[in-house]
Amino acid sequence: MGVQTWKLEAVANLIEGRIVDDSDRVEVCIKGSLLGFPLTLEAFRAGFPFGVTFFLEIGDLSDGPKPMDPDALSMTFYPRMTRGLYSIFARLLLLESKGQPIDEPRIKSNFLVSYNSRELAERFVHYPGVLEKVLKLEHYAKFSELVIRTDAGISLSVPQNFNSLDMDVVKESFTTISELGQIMFDNFQ
Numbered sequence: 001m002g003v004q005t006w007k008l009e010a011v012a013n014l015i016e017g018r019i020v021d022d023s024d025r026v027e028v029c030i031k032g033s034l035l036g037f038p039l040t041l042e043a044f045r046a047g048f049p050f051g052v053t054f055f056l057e058i059g060d061l062s063d064g065p066k067p068m069d070p071d072a073l074s075m076t077f078y079p080r081m082t083r084g085l086y087s088i089f090a091r092l093l094l095l096e097s098k099g100q101p102i103d104e105p106r107i108k109s110n111f112l113v114s115y116n117s118r119e120l121a122e123r124f125v126h127y128p129g130v131l132e133k134v135l136k137l138e139h140y141a142k143f144s145e146l147v148i149r150t151d152a153g154i155s156l157s158v159p160q161n162f163n164s165l166d167m168d169v170v171k172e173s174f175t176t177i178s179e180l181g182q183i184m185f186d187n188f189q
Contacts, residue, residue: 055154
């Protein structure tokens, strides 16, 4: 089917960016910025079954990935496969892990989390606005993984392929991760 050119241009305009030819690595690559943060949307292939990944950079990554700062938070959110009473059975049948503990009921009921520091993770999820933004991303983007690294940025993986991705989802995802990035930059650097 190929890449939908009009969608590439629409996404590039949304983040005041440009379409990048990185065809040796990925079929779709769009770079831009929002709220002063560099943003990237990538997809290995534009069609089914490949998803889309949104990136927001906080640190200087021009020389490539850097080793993790030991004082930085690295936290990953995965949506729960089952919720409520069914989650007990899913854990018993080893279909879903319990995840690392977090003192926030809405996080526990909606996500499995992993982190490198419980103290930083608790501080992050309880910071004003963070929980609402994570829940908003889950509601709009239906993400499969959200990775937060306070020294590097945010990675949001969405199972929807680029050609089927709704432009409202793209707009809300970029806006919300930029707002999360601003919170991280101002309070967790």
